[in-house]
Amino acid sequence: MNGEAFxxxxxxxxxxxxxxxxxxxxxxxxxxxxxNRHLEVGVSSARAVTPSLPHGxxxxxxxxxxxxxxxxxxxxxxxxxxxxxxxxxxxVLHHTLDLAxxxxxxxxxxxxxxxxxxxxxxxxxxxxxLWGLRQLLEPQRGVPxxxxxxxxxxxxxxxxxLGCCVxxxxxxxxxxxxGGQHFLNRLAFLEPFxxxxxxxxxxxxxxxxxxxxxxxxxPLKPVIPEPKVVAMPxxxxxxxxxxxxxxxxxxxxxxxxxxxxx
Numbered sequence: 001m002n003g004e005a006f007x008x009x010x011x012x013x014x015x016x017x018x019x020x021x022x023x024x025x026x027x028x029x030x031x032x033x034x035x036n037r038h039l040e041v042g043v044s045s046a047r048a049v050t051p052s053l054p055h056g057x058x059x060x061x062x063x064x065x066x067x068x069x070x071x072x073x074x075x076x077x078x079x080x081x082x083x084x085x086x087x088x089x090x091x092v093l094h095h096t097l098d099l100a101x102x103x104x105x106x107x108x109x110x111x112x113x114x115x116x117x118x119x120x121x122x123x124x125x126x127x128x129x130l131w132g133l134r135q136l137l138e139p140q141r142g143v144p145x146x147x148x149x150x151x152x153x154x155x156x157x158x159x160x161x162l163g164c165c166v167x168x169x170x171x172x173x174x175x176x177x178x179g180g181q182h183f184l185n186r187l188a189f190l191e192p193f194x195x196x197x198x199x200x201x202x203x204x205x206x207x208x209x210x211x212x213x214x215x216x217x218x219p220l221k222p223v224i225p226e227p228k229v230v231a232m233p234x235x236x237x238x239x240x241x242x243x244x245x246x247x248x249x250x251x252x253x254x255x256x257x258x259x260x261x262x
Contacts, residue, residue: 003063003099007044009143013181018204019047021172021191022123025207026092027051029121032209035089041081041110042094045073049094049123059083063099078106083113090114092121097155098147104158111162114212120164122208125149129202130176152206164210171203 036056097103127149152169
């Protein structure tokens with residue numbers, strides 16, 4: 001899917017309404033993130049979902065050079081992030097898994113660059129509910145319906161395999177994906193689930209937070225080499241235990257000895 005076309009869709013009434021709730025959800029997740037290095041892998045440099053933090057570094061990775069912002073976008077593939085291992089305190093994947101050629105490798109890269117104890121925040125379309133139903137009925141009718149809708153449960157399993165502790169997903173935007181901005185505003189009463197934080201898997205998007213945990217190595221039992229025993233010769237080794245060995249008598253000349261002499 002063309003990331004630039006998806007970025008333009010975010011400017012529509014439906015896209016901007018969705019983006020507004022995604023920004024609020026990511027901002028809530030970022031309140032539990034510590035550190036000074038935060039990375040977002042998104043679709044456009046002008047449509048970042050991560051809030052601007054007062055201190056630290058906030059690089060933004062986009063698939064193509066489609067604009068400049070103060071945050072300095074980095075053009076790179078999400079499957080090949082140009083950062084060192086264990087470098088970032090948090091990584092936000094904004095619909096990255098929906099658009100990437102290899103979503104599993106994109107998630108692996110995010111886990112690679114985040115430090116132990118850091119968090120990977122994944123935002124993606126939810127295949128359940130009205131949004132998933134429209135994507136199923138109109139898979140080839142332009143953005144965003146021709147993108148990949150992944151189950152949050154599947155992303156959880158991927159993150160757990162990569163050594164992460166995953167919190168239950170949060171769902172948002174329960175309004176149907178139809179109509180303009182005015183119609184969407186009239187349907188705002190359908191959002192109490194999101195505002196109360198209820199885990200109802202029927203929203204248009206999910207927000208998943210995974211914390212990287214280094215697997216504790218199991219200490220191996222040290223291999224102690226067996227001592228090399230050298231057999232030494234022992235006198236009277238055939239004598240049974242408890243029996244004194246006989247004393248050797250040496251026969252010598254004696255005055256009492258008699259014999260014929262010629």
